[in-house]
Amino acid sequence: MYLIIHQKLLNRCTRQIHTNASRILFNQYYNAAQKKRLRSSRLYWSGCGVLLLGLTYAAVPLYRVFCQSYSYGGTVSVNHDSAKVSAMKPIKDKVLTIKFNADTAAAMQWNFKPQQNVIKVLPGETALAFYTAKNPLDKPVIGVSTYNVVPYEAGQYFNKIQCFCFEEQQLNPHEEVDMPVFFYIDPEFVEDPRMEHIDEIILSYTFFEAKEGIKIPIPNFMKK
Secondary structure, eight states, X not given: OHHHHHHHHHHXXXXXXXXXXXXXXXXXXXXHHHHHHHHXXXXXHHHHHHHHHHHHHHHHHHHXXXXXXXXXXXXXXXXXXXXXXXXXXXXXXOXXXXXXXXXXXXXXXXXXXXXXXXXXXXXXXEEEEXXXXXXXXXXXXXXXXXXXXXXXXXXXXXXXXXXXXXXXEEEOTTOEEEEEEEEEEOGGGGXXXXXXXXXXXXXXXXXXXXXXXXXXXXXXXXXX
């Protein structure tokens, strides 16, 4: 009888030891796995932070390359075909009103405006417009501009041949310059059903001061 009781107690103690040992091993494994996940998460988010920081500094050139290549988000294309321009024929039954807008960022103290508010153009013909920028300060100021087209859908047909956008422009104290925009509306504009009721296009430029610490905003469509 004592042997049976002793054996049961021994078996119970053995099971308890196994259970405790299993619990300890599980806890050790769980803690190690948890630490590994936390370490991986820290590395992941650190990498994301570095990537976002790099994208912030690269935003303007990336925006320029992407938008000018694909005419996305109302930005105009610079990849015009010279042979196509020479062979273009104006579409005389479609007159478009091109309006010009000029803005400056809060920190930018240039006087910036279009020389003309409106011009009439035909799809398939070239047109020339001018903006004027003046530095009223007693020190040189470097500016850089962004631009877009409204309505956005018309951006793919609005082609620049010459423009001052995305390039740094330095104006000396009290210097004033004329900035040309040489462009055309692709004649394929009239073949797009979405453009059937579009008779007015707005070309808008915004100048920012180009200096360390000043960040040009990223357009909303790139933040999505």
